[in-house]
Amino acid sequence: MSSPHISVVVPTYNRAEGLLRSIASVLNQTADPDTYELIIVDNNSTDGTTSAVAELVKKEGGRVRHVIETKQGVSFARNRGIEEARADVIAFVDDDVQVGDNWIEIIARTFAEQPEFECIGGRVLPTWEAPPPPWLTSLHWAPLALQDLGDVRMTISAQSQRGLITANLACRRRLFDRVGGFSPAFQRVKDGIGSIEDDEWMRRVWKCGLSALYVPELVAHASVPTSRLTRQYHRRWHSMRGRFYAALHAEEMEQTSTGSLLGVPAHMYRAAMASAVGWIAAAGRGRSGQAFMHEVRLRFFRGFLTQRLAQRRFP
Numbered sequence: 001m002s003s004p005h006i007s008v009v010v011p012t013y014n015r016a017e018g019l020l021r022s023i024a025s026v027l028n029q030t031a032d033p034d035t036y037e038l039i040i041v042d043n044n045s046t047d048g049t050t051s052a053v054a055e056l057v058k059k060e061g062g063r064v065r066h067v068i069e070t071k072q073g074v075s076f077a078r079n080r081g082i083e084e085a086r087a088d089v090i091a092f093v094d095d096d097v098q099v100g101d102n103w104i105e106i107i108a109r110t111f112a113e114q115p116e117f118e119c120i121g122g123r124v125l126p127t128w129e130a131p132p133p134p135w136l137t138s139l140h141w142a143p144l145a146l147q148d149l150g151d152v153r154m155t156i157s158a159q160s161q162r163g164l165i166t167a168n169l170a171c172r173r174r175l176f177d178r179v180g181g182f183s184p185a186f187q188r189v190k191d192g193i194g195s196i197e198d199d200e201w202m203r204r205v206w207k208c209g210l211s212a213l214y215v216p217e218l219v220a221h222a223s224v225p226t227s228r229l230t231r232q233y234h235r236r237w238h239s240m241r242g243r244f245y246a247a248l249h250a251e252e253m254e255q256t257s258t259g260s261l262l263g264v265p266a267h268m269y270r271a272a273m274a275s276a277v278g279w280i281a282a283a284g285r286g287r288s289g290q291a292f293m294h295e296v297r298l299r300f301f302r303g304f305l306t307q308r309l310a311q312r313r314f315p
Helices: 016-027 049-063 074-084 103-113 173-179 197-207 231-248 266-284 288-313
Strands: 006-012 036-042 064-068 089-093 097-099 119-128 154-156 168-172 212-224
Touching (some): 006 016, 103 119, 168 173
Parallel strands (some): 006 036, 036 064
Antiparallel strands (some): 089 168, 154 212
């Protein structure tokens, strides 16, 4: 095929069945097939992914490529995809996500119409494998890698720090030349949870004075397995999230006018106390959803504190 305008990168690890659905959605586009390519980055899968993809690669020819990234972790896989990409625009989708049939067209049109933006992202909506429990409202979507910032386009910058996630993201190639790829220090490895490689990368974009654009019509749907619909999963996710943010040293968390204790800023202790009081009060009133929100904030704090204590022992 001729040089594509858009390279779509799908990192994958042991999700052969879901991967094939993701691939089908990327290939079933209203856009001209010759305008984009698909790069499947296999991160050492052992579930038959290689054989599942082999026939597809043969059928699609050079339009679909399958590469192996032996360094374990989603950042390594995405960075390998960036290296392999031939287009000036690189789009990312996860191996449990299906995109809309006009996804490629929207990406191409948005970049053509909005030359001032280096990066765009959109909605990631749920496809539930089972009905979610009543407490699992959109306030608890972060652990599910879901995102919906509303119906209006929005500039994402250092002044309005909202996250975009690589489950549905597209960037100009030159952006990676400027800010670098995704950091392995904050990545998800195999079935790990709570990682912040997307957030850390977006912070580097902001530090360069650049902006991203949220595009609500750029829609993807993520499969949400029943294993992620439990309180235990969300507790673990927030605990690990706290550990990652302790390692990140995010500016807004580290700023304090009243000092710190055990490497944790004082304002985080105050917030934890407020969450503890809120948890008790909400539980006493039978408001289980509110109580759980306070609980997972405490889980985040505990993870943050645990990581800071570990850093003090082994700097």
